[in-house]
Amino acid sequence: MRTPLKLAAFAAGIALIFGGALGVGAAVGSPAPAATAEHDDMPGMNERPGMDGMGGSDLPTAPMPGH
Secondary structure (H helix, E strand, O other), X not given: OOHHHHHHHHHHHHHHHHHHHHHHHHHHOOXXXXXXXXXXXXXXXXXXXXXXXXXXXXXXXXXXXXX
């Protein structure tokens, strides 16, 4: 079999596969909306000792190297 025919058959096969996937996607429809992450999913986590948050403003900062 000649190379141009092989390449044409390959391209036609790929187009057929992608066309089929497009048809299936159109038939199925859009996916369900993604679940949203809520901050209060774990009640009681903020009441634990030592869990006051990051506290970045009250922590001492180290100087950057070279500054």
